[in-house]
Amino acid sequence: MGRLNSETRAEMSPMMGAKDSVTMKKDLGVMNGVAIIVGIIIGSGIFVSPKGVLVYSGSIGLSLIIWALCGLLSMVGALCYAELGTMIPRSGGDFAYIHESFGPLPAFLFLWVALLIIMPTGNAIQALTFAYYMLQPFYNTCHPPDDVVRLVAAMVICFLTFINCYNVRWSSTVQEVFTGAKIVALIIIIGTGVYVLGTGDFSKYSQPFEGTRLDPGRIALALYSGLFSYAGWNYLNFVVEELKDPFRSLPRAIYISLPLVTVVYLLANVAYFAVLSPTEVLASNAVAVTFGNRMLGVMSWMMPFFVACSTFGGLNGGIFASSRLFFVGAREGCLPVALAMINVNKLTPVPSLVFLCFLTLCMLVTSDVYSLINYISFVESLFITMSTAGLLYLRWKLPEAPRPIKASLNARFLRRAAPYNSQHTVNIALPIIFLVVCLFLVTFPIYMTPVEVGVACGIILSGVPVYLVGVLWRRNVSCLDGLMGT
Template sequence: MAKVSASESLQPKAIDIGDDGNDEKGSSERVRLKKELSLLNGVAIIVGVIVGSGIFVSPSLALKNAGSKGMALIVWVLSGFLSMIGALCYAELGTMIPKSGGDYAYIGEAFGPLPAFLYLWVALFILVPTGNAITALTFAQNILQPLWPACQPPTDAVSLIAAVVTCFLTAINCYNVKWVTRVQDTFTAAKILALLVTFFASLWYLFSGHTENLENMMEGTKTAPGDIAIAFYTGLFSYSGWNYLNFVTEELKEPYKNLPRAICISMPVVTVVYALTNVAYFAVLTNAEIHASEAVAVTFSEKILGVVSWIMPLFVALCTFGSLNGAIYASSRLFFVGARNGHLPLVISLIDVRRLTPVPSLLFMCLVTLVLLMYNNVESLMIYVTAVEAIFILCSVAGLLWMRYTRPELDRPIRVSLVFPMIFLVVCTFLVVFSCFNNPMEVGIGVAFIAIGVPFFYVFIVWKDKLTWMQSACNSFNLTCSKLFLCLPEDSKEL
């Protein structure tokens, strides 16, 4: 058992960001996260995180706000195109600033610690746990659906199963990174298969002569800017996760090569698969059937697959299981990096000395997610999450442009055309501004929560002369957790 002292082992360590993790000398003696992610793992993380609950929940919401199937399909394709542009911008950011933490690291480099802390603040309590809660609830609803074929599963049972799967995947993430990547690779393949089955089943339906649902696809299209903005929110929610590989840059082998390659492979794949899946839904289901459905994929399977319709809830469960696994893995590194930089309690930056995983960060995120599982208004959560996320992604891309001007000396292995970040900034600004007209409550709550983070930053981060009892309590808590979980700060020597 490692011997830990409060004065030596629990002090924040300086991190050499330029270290590629391949230094043989002393590497076996120091506690640090290992570079274990290959290009295939990177693609699996992006595709696996993106293809989750959204494609099975969002189509009805996108159609509701777009007004017509044609406009909804346009929204889905343009959402993929916009996500691809954002991902390319993040490829430049990720290779220019090769730190884990994604937006937190980029915003901090461009605009300083306060905006970076505010991103961490909302990610900790809104973005990550809410997204994980939606995914876990979708998994639970679909895994239980065959047991209640004529009605919705009991709410308590759904919440219980969602909590169990969240804890189970957190345990896997705590135990071994290789297990995480194996689960991710396997379930990513399964979810692509599920969506392809959906598409080919719809082709069979069309070739049987049922083309009526694809006639007059633009009828009822809504053109109000607020409606279009909310339609894009529901589409973009289904693409959320394209920046998650940037959270784990320090664990990616050859990040300068594999980060942009993973993005350029995964994003077109996801966009094509999503477009084909929506065409399948629209070909088989009427507008009324889609509007009335809480899980479009299940309604689709009941209409077209007959006695084997049970297979679709199973496929959806597989998709959401893999998505939740990837989200837990990647987002835990965000909080790990934030704590390592002093913006969260030090205990969250500790690493298990035997398994080399950020166990306290994973456990803390699991607890916050379990609390949010009690809230089940998916549409409001989507708007709430996407509005807040759009604000900070906008800040990250603005930071790319700002650093082109203020820090031209930085090495940029990838340099995207200025047209891409400009398009992204204009579209994101449009979405945030016009969504305020249709859903002022959700957007207002998100902005208010961001503002609440400002006093927390000055009290807990900037104020150095804290009360003695407060400092002593924090140190005791950190030391207790270190002993309880056998964890040390990164780059500590095992004693």
């Protein structure tokens, strides 16, 4: 293992050109980045989440609008993060941006919540979904036993952790293969929907806006369900140090992947609602499976299989990207330094991957993890809001800082950075719009789901004493100083 402490921290920057430090290999190109983003985003969400969007929106028409808005928001967010990712070209995503903008305590609180809840729970959901659908063909008349589901989920978590520890190229190859598999599944769904509509059967769309609910709190929760399916649009920023040319690869990967996902999601939902009524969608816990049972006959087994493939690829991408967050947090002194070590032969952050694997396995003590989605979304929205505010703050604080990519509202959306000029107001409009939307998503669900929001805030605040004792004051406590490895 190669130890990366505070003295070698600067050497990790890919812009520094250091030769003597142990760094992760720059082995990812544009298409690898596209596969990571698409592979993470298209997980279990599109196959099960249409129900959540419909519950809060109330109608087919508004549901489709929500799905399009979620894609647009993800695109705008990705453009803002492209500026942050190329201005601060360090792995770790939000942790690095919040640390640079607002200091170590807010960054640690993000790391704390991601450590305890966001990353391991998100990966556990993917693993449990994979296990459930992989086992379903063997349990035609009943649900698979919870113990068996958890066992299969644990096995796939350990297997993918091994793949990510052994070779980055292996991990990206797995991502590319299973990204292809999930696209095939969606092509089947979309093709079936086109066939139904092609026969002239538009009965499900006769009153598309019947039952629409426009309460702001419900709209926000509908966006939560949709954005949960788009989760992962910012994950490529976690591995920016491993991109061959981040200034070129990051924005191009965003340009290709986010519009692709949005179009695919919209077409898939059009297909769902062409076949299933709103009542049938609301009665289903897995819309794609209900869709397959209705339309595919003896080939209905394909849907559980492809959902399993989709979540397998999503879990692989989640493990790959989220482990880098803990690696960077340890490198910055917020976690034990052992997590900032790299295997000198494989050039992968093995301790961070193993630690993430352990935390994810701990989440498998129960298979009832779906109640966590709302407050996971609240926490993610809160820290994405903070990162976006950091972008605006850094534009004010460091106006002359190098910005190879700048988020703007000009014709190209992203352009090579230039000094501020008379178009400053236009240039800054895009992140301001995104910040306002994030504030909406954080504020309105408070009165709709106060328990989940209260739990989320409690978990965030519990990180304050941990930071004070484990990070700020640790040099005065010898045992803690030894644990952190400094």
